[in-house]
Amino acid sequence: MKNLLNNIKHTDSNNFFLMAGPCAIEGEDMALEIAEKIVKITDKLEIPYIFKGSYRKANRSKGSSFTGIGDEKALKILEKVGKTFDIPTVTDIHESGEAAMAAAYVDVLQIPAFLCRQTDLLLAAAATQKVVNVKKGQFLSAGSMKFAVEKIKETGNDKVILTDRGNTFGYQDLIVDFRGIPEMRSFNVPVVMDCTHSLQQPNQSTGVTGGKPELIETIAKAAIAVGSDGLFIETHPNPQIAKSDGANMLHLDYLEDLLTKLVKIRKAIL
Structure with a gap:
């Protein structure tokens, strides 16, 4: 599986x-439990799988919100997940100085949507020679993401993924323009649809982001139908008690049924 990442391409x-x-690494037992269940599902359905978990959450509405269990502790858990199940792992970074640190533990570095234009951050991630997954900003068109791709590839690192997570619609909602998937694929990079963050309802007066997880299946089906190369789904055994983004995560028990449907759609459009 990890060899796949060394040659990732459109x-x-x-x-x-x-x-x-999970949105965030909350502990070792939880991370291993989630990874084990998803590995069983993806092996059964022959879906290449990358385990996702944030070692730290930097973009929070309230100062009291959960941000993490400690950088090194969380990164070591991500490393253990990768080694235990022989799968690649991905985590997001927020500042240039974090790139080399995170790259020592994971296989893919993710650039958060709000930071996708930060040149120094993109270049630092690219310099590690890891795969770089760039989330499209809620404030950007799909076409403008070609510049992020160019910045990374100009360093000599051509291992780039672009991920759509919707566009800001008013103050407290997001909407997905599925025309963006084929447009970003034209940059000759794999394109992923973030099926959970695209259903967030940010900027709530409570300071806690809301969401519409009941529409995850709708977003995922549409993404596969228009040719998305991959899907990004945050999932948890009990989203109601998740320490971060529980309002828009998919319950882990629902993942196999969803992926089974999506594999059928994928086969139908080939």
């Missing part, structure tokens, strides 16, 4: 790939 393979896991 492709029309037989199946989509999956980036999935």
Whole structure:
């Protein structure tokens, strides 16, 4: 599986790939439990799988919100997940100085949507020679993401993924323009649809982001139908008690049924 990441490129393979896991690393037992269940599902459905977990959450509405269990502790858990199940892992970074640190533990560095234009951050991630997954900003068109791709590739690192997570619609909602998937694929990079963050309802007066998880299946089906190379899904055994973004995460018990449907759609459009 990890060899796949060394040669990642735009492709029309037989199946989509999956980036999935909890929003944040809450503890070792939880991370291993989630990874084990998803590995069983993806092995069964022959879906290439990358485990996702944030070692730290930097973009929070309130200062009292959960941000993490400690950088090194969380990164070591991500490393253990990767080694235990022989799967690649992805985590997000927020500042240039974090790139080399995180790269020592994970296989893919993710650039958060709000930071996708930060040149120094993109270059630092690219310099690690890891795969770089750039989330499209809620404030940007799909076409403008070509500049993020160019910045990374100009360093000599051509391992780039772009992930759509919707566009700001008013003050407290997001909407997905599915025309963006084929447009970003034209940059000759794999394109992923973030099926959970695209359903967030940010800027709530409570300071806690809301969401519409009942529409995850709708977003995922549409993304596969228009040719998305991969899907990004945050999932948790009990979203109601998750320490971060529980309002828009998919319950882990629902993942296999959803992926089974999506594999059928993928086969139908090839």
